[in-house]
Amino acid sequence: MKHLLLLFIVGLFTVNTFAQNGIVVFQTDFGTKDGAVSAMKGVASSVDPSLKMYDLTHDIPAYNIWEAAYRLDQTVAYWPAGTVFVSVVDPGVGTTRKSVVVKTKSGHFIVTPDNGTLTLIAQSLGIDSIREIDEVVNRRKNSGASYTFHGRDVYAYTAARLASHTIRYEQVGQISKDPITALSYQKAVLNNGKLKGNISILDIQYGNIWTNIDQDNWKKFNALTHSKNEITVQIFHAQKLVYTGKMPFENTFGGVAVGKPLAYLNSLMDLSFALNQGSFADTYHIQAGNDWNVTVSWSK
Numbered sequence: 001m002k003h004l005l006l007l008f009i010v011g012l013f014t015v016n017t018f019a020q021n022g023i024v025v026f027q028t029d030f031g032t033k034d035g036a037v038s039a040m041k042g043v044a045s046s047v048d049p050s051l052k053m054y055d056l057t058h059d060i061p062a063y064n065i066w067e068a069a070y071r072l073d074q075t076v077a078y079w080p081a082g083t084v085f086v087s088v089v090d091p092g093v094g095t096t097r098k099s100v101v102v103k104t105k106s107g108h109f110i111v112t113p114d115n116g117t118l119t120l121i122a123q124s125l126g127i128d129s130i131r132e133i134d135e136v137v138n139r140r141k142n143s144g145a146s147y148t149f150h151g152r153d154v155y156a157y158t159a160a161r162l163a164s165h166t167i168r169y170e171q172v173g174q175i176s177k178d179p180i181t182a183l184s185y186q187k188a189v190l191n192n193g194k195l196k197g198n199i200s201i202l203d204i205q206y207g208n209i210w211t212n213i214d215q216d217n218w219k220k221f222n223a224l225t226h227s228k229n230e231i232t233v234q235i236f237h238a239q240k241l242v243y244t245g246k247m248p249f250e251n252t253f254g255g256v257a258v259g260k261p262l263a264y265l266n267s268l269m270d271l272s273f274a275l276n277q278g279s280f281a282d283t284y285h286i287q288a289g290n291d292w293n294v295t296v297s298w299s300k
Contacts, residue, residue: 081107207279
């Protein structure tokens with residue numbers, strides 16, 4: 001009897017950990033100049049007006065699947081387990097790309113086209129399971145003739161039904177055994193005394209360069225020398241060298257004079273590059289994406 005009670009308690013805890021919590025967070029490349037985002041929220045409110053709805057961002061550059069992947073990875077872990085995310089950056093809308101709901105190992109749900117948007121979340125949080133959306137039942141009524149706004153007709157509708165417990169996760173659709181569509185990119189590595197990584201994103205307001213080289217890799221690299229503070233940074237786009245420069249590593253921007261370059265650990269504790277009170281990205285014409293890479297070595 002005690003064993004049965006223990007199993008019940010454990011099972012109840014597991015269900016609650018992964019249960020939807022009535023929160024829906026939206027991300028798109030739609031912008032807010034027209035009514036597209038409002039239409040999505042209207043559909044969700046029509047399913048359940050008590051849902052709590054928030055915006056991650058609607059300023060993803062048009063068609064930029066990589067940035068959508070990054071913003072999810074930057075944000076999802078900070079929300080409570082059970083939160084349902086809708087990410088719609090969907091240049092292939094209406095084609096054969098899959099519409100899915102992913103449950104992460106952390107207990108979050110992501111409703112999105114399977115077009116690469118899940119690349120980084122799969123690495124950081126892990127994927128518990130993937131279900132392909134059954135549009136026969138999980139599609140807004142009388143919307144079947146529309147092929148270009150699945151964000152409203154499929155994703156917002158399905159997310160709201162899931163978040164509000166109108167449907168269980170198992171009712172989204174059949175389990176997909178296919179791996180997610182993943183974008184290729186340079187993972188952070190330390191090899192032969194050099195750090196290599198990807199330029200994941202720009203700190204767009206200030207023009208700083210954010211890489212995926214984490215604090216642990218930086219510490220290992222830093223341990224290779226005790227007498228130097230200047231590093232050489234090489235930036236590549238599509239394997240073509242577009243920037244080479246030297247800079248110190250500093251904890252704060254004020255560690256160098258105004259206009260001078262520095263390396264630092266950003267708020268996510270990843271290696272980054274900046275010009276003090278200037279835009280590194282604009283000055284050196286640097287962008288971000290899965291085809292932008294960086295190599296870091298100690299200056300001679």
